[in-house]
Amino acid sequence: MTAQSAQGDPGARVASPMVAITGASGYLGSVLVGAFGAAGYAVRRLVRAPAAGSSDQFFDLSTGEAAGGLNGVDVLVHCAYDMTLTRRADIWRVNVFDSVALLDRALAAGVPRTLVVSSMSAYKGTKQLYGRSKLAVEVEARARGMAVVRPGLVYGPGWGGMAGTLRRLATLPVLPDFGHAARQFTVWQDDFASAMLALAEAVDLPTVPVGIAHPDPVGFRRLLTAFAAGSARPSLHFVPMPPMAVYSALRALELLPVALPVRADSLLGLVRPAPEVPNPDVLAQLGVAVRPFDPQAAASAETDRLGTPDVPL
Amino acid sequence: MTTALIIGSGPAAAGAALALTADPTQQVTVIDLGATLEPDLGSSLERLAATSEDAWSRADVAMIGRQPAYSGGGVLPQKRTYGSDFPFRDVGQLDGIIASGAANASAVSGAYGGFSNVWGAQVMPFSEATFDVWPVSLREMQPHYRMAMEEMTLAGDPDDLAELFPLPERARPLPPPAGRTARVLDRYRAERALVRSHGITVGRARLAFRAESCTRCGMCMTGCPYGLIYSSSHTFDRLRAEKRIKYRSGLLAVHLEEVDGVPRVLARHPVTGSVEWLVADRIFVACGGIGTTRLVLGSLGRYDRAVHLQESVQFVVPVVSRSPTRDPRTARDFTLNQFNLLYDATGEGVDLCQVHFYEYNPALLAALPALLRHRNAGPLIGPILRRISLGLGYVPGWAAPRVEVVARRSGAGANRLPALEIGRSGSDRWPPMLNDLVRAMLRVAPTLDLWPVVPMISLSAAAKSYHFGSSFPHDRARSATTTDRTGRLAAWEKIHLVDASVFPSVPATTFTLTIMANAHRIVSEALGMTL
Numbered sequence: 138m139t140a141q142s143a144q145g146d147p148g149a150r151v152a153s154p155m156v157a158i159t160g161a162s163g164y165l166g167s168v169l170v171g172a173f174g175a176a177g178y179a180v181r182r183l184v185r186a187p188a189a190g191s192s193d194q195f196f197d198l199s200t201g202e203a204a205g206g207l208n209g210v211d212v213l214v215h216c217a218y219d220m221t222l223t224r225r226a227d228i229w230r231v232n233v234f235d236s237v238a239l240l241d242r243a244l245a246a247g248v249p250r251t252l253v254v255s256s257m258s259a260y261k262g263t264k265q266l267y268g269r270s271k272l273a274v275e276v277e278a279r280a281r282g283m284a285v286v287r288p289g290l291v292y293g294p295g296w297g298g299m300a301g302t303l304r305r306l307a308t309l310p311v312l313p314d315f316g317h318a319a320r321q322f323t324v325w326q327d328d329f330a331s332a333m334l335a336l337a338e339a340v341d342l343p344t345v346p347v348g349i350a351h352p353d354p355v356g357f358r359r360l361l362t363a364f365a366a367g368s369a370r371p372s373l374h375f376v377p378m379p380p381m382a383v384y385s386a387l388r389a390l391e392l393l394p395v396a397l398p399v400r401a402d403s404l405l406g407l408v409r410p411a412p413e414v415p416n417p418d419v420l421a422q423l424g425v426a427v428r429p430f431d432p433q434a435a436a437s438a439e440t441d442r443l444g445t446p447d448v449p450l
Numbered sequence: 451m452t453t454a455l456i457i458g459s460g461p462a463a464a465g466a467a468l469a470l471t472a473d474p475t476q477q478v479t480v481i482d483l484g485a486t487l488e489p490d491l492g493s494s495l496e497r498l499a500a501t502s503e504d505a506w507s508r509a510d511v512a513m514i515g516r517q518p519a520y521s522g523g524g525v526l527p528q529k530r531t532y533g534s535d536f537p538f539r540d541v542g543q544l545d546g547i548i549a550s551g552a553a554n555a556s557a558v559s560g561a562y563g564g565f566s567n568v569w570g571a572q573v574m575p576f577s578e579a580t581f582d583v584w585p586v587s588l589r590e591m592q593p594h595y596r597m598a599m600e601e602m603t604l605a606g607d608p609d610d611l612a613e614l615f616p617l618p619e620r621a622r623p624l625p626p627p628a629g630r631t632a633r634v635l636d637r638y639r640a641e642r643a644l645v646r647s648h649g650i651t652v653g654r655a656r657l658a659f660r661a662e663s664c665t666r667c668g669m670c671m672t673g674c675p676y677g678l679i680y681s682s683s684h685t686f687d688r689l690r691a692e693k694r695i696k697y698r699s700g701l702l703a704v705h706l707e708e709v710d711g712v713p714r715v716l717a718r719h720p721v722t723g724s725v726e727w728l729v730a731d732r733i734f735v736a737c738g739g740i741g742t743t744r745l746v747l748g749s750l751g752r753y754d755r756a757v758h759l760q761e762s763v764q765f766v767v768p769v770v771s772r773s774p775t776r777d778p779r780t781a782r783d784f785t786l787n788q789f790n791l792l793y794d795a796t797g798e799g800v801d802l803c804q805v806h807f808y809e810y811n812p813a814l815l816a817a818l819p820a821l822l823r824h825r826n827a828g829p830l831i832g833p834i835l836r837r838i839s840l841g842l843g844y845v846p847g848w849a850a851p852r853v854e855v856v857a858r859r860s861g862a863g864a865n866r867l868p869a870l871e872i873g874r875s876g877s878d879r880w881p882p883m884l885n886d887l888v889r890a891m892l893r894v895a896p897t898l899d900l901w902p903v904v905p906m907i908s909l910s911a912a913a914k915s916y917h918f919g920s921s922f923p924h925d926r927a928r929s930a931t932t933t934d935r936t937g938r939l940a941a942w943e944k945i946h947l948v949d950a951s952v953f954p955s956v957p958a959t960t961f962t963l964t965i966m967a968n969a970h971r972i973v974s975e976a977l978g979m980t981l
Contacts, residue, residue, distance in 0.1 A: 226643040227643070232644075263797065
């Protein structure tokens, strides 16, 4: 199903297929809004604050008010995840139960294709609550015949999500070194968008979780070094830190009414990453290539965002 | 007409028989040892079944409701059915079985209906993810599951367990839950998100019994006097009454072979020692995981080599609650499994441990520590019984120590099965996944008011769970040790193994339903039937 031939006759003037995207105000969601729009889709953003006069529809994961927003939708992409929650019961209630309720509404509304954005943190045996909650949604999505994708660390000019957090972390005077175990599988945001478009238009949906990341992991130090390159810092100072001690400290701080730049649970995902990218052959069969981590591109992405001319780094 | 021969009368045999008798061109014979209830107990049972509960004689109830002797040490006693041990009795099938250590020497049944005479009646299909390692998908299994559930008459209520194990529309409602169960379920519903975030799902039992006729006499665990709990003997009773099968008891299959493409089985009469060859167009072997393994190893001359079976190892976990219920001795409840606690160890719906919770039944009294059974401890019994229940749990076969069997030529006399040694592969070590489960149970204990008594958790010895198999697992290609989708080893074209010996994996999410459904599938595919 492409934007040009949704009705089967390439020469006919046809309505664009409709994609609805939850979490469209977030980093991954906004990347997909741009990519699907550029590919000719009519994009319906399902967001908590719809822009006046736009095609946006109100959607709140915790209230699930999206029934009308799914009418006429050809592809639903479920990106929404409430990162503000820290109590495990709240995380489960909103991000699992309410996600599953959305999937059921999509089925009831006759949405023919749903892509659930999970995470590389969702892997067998993970102890991370974020990863466990994503896994729980995956099980439900697969039972409903929906596709599940596990993006790696998405980075690019948008600089959001975990990549944005790491980039901000890279501006600190002293940086933690969590050792060799701390690493991530990465994906350039355009490659992520290409993969999602390919899945939206694939003849058959994959029945297994699809990893969207380059199979070579990137160490935490290398990531921070690359992300810091755009800020013109002369050098970075890494200090070895036991990750679980930092985790415990963050857990303790989460009990206080203060906003933290990073959640303890996110740290677990960093220091206990997935062992590998799952089912990379699926993307290969769809003709999607994921480029390896490119420090120079990461740094360039910074300058693009700032709107300044390219500067040799 | 074509002829089919089934060996055995347990759930696998019943599944095979149901598929075969759906084809009017099949002439079906079942051979079996066929041990049954002793005549005096049978007479008592008939009297109970023929009258309402208020007319039951105490003597008959005492006979039929006889409890097994508890030997202590946290080891479950061997169950009794209608006061009898006939499902475990040696009528020739245990001759030559040598159990090492505490391994189960009664792991093969010679009873009419096999071990389905003593099972817990819990039925759930395997999860979709379980079939990832099978050459058969859940979708392909669905029509066969439906058939098996229809035959068993499933009772269950819609709840969270339906996410992994969808409840058929035709399931009948369960009787009201017992006191502790009602409280646990209420607490679970109130804090469902928190409990689920720890990987634990709670739901009511799914049982193979005709719940609508249950009078809640409390005798489930020693055998329902009204025969409401499914046994595969019920299926064979019906098929025999309808003259759809020819049933021959008193025969022990001792050798299989194919001669010029014709399969045949040598059967021995254990009482007389005489033997006879039985020939059919196809033979379906359903002697149970270990019984079939022994028969095949002997038939193919595979002696002195260890074969490892997966076993979904069983453990017992006593639990206590802070808030008391009313004295369960005064309540009228059914005494089968009341509710299930499912633990997803890795989050993918594959590594599932399951605990079945039982509330009061008289056997629980016998299992209390000796100090509490002293006559002077009487006043303590009530408060204790109001706070305790018993969990019977299972760990998936791939995460638990295996059962090792070795066939020995020395025991293979003329017209006899080979001797078979049964033991544990390695040690009876505590599966790490069980540690994870206990930790998760402790995390949710305050929420559910269900506290596992960790020092009293005990692991059953080899083959004691009766949930074992996978000695000749289905695979994409058949070989000397693997079977194709229709249960055929490379050595045979028309001899099909149909019981748990062909399971590629043995999960912890109940066993019997899939045995029956898979046997039905095998036969259907072997005969080219479409459902």
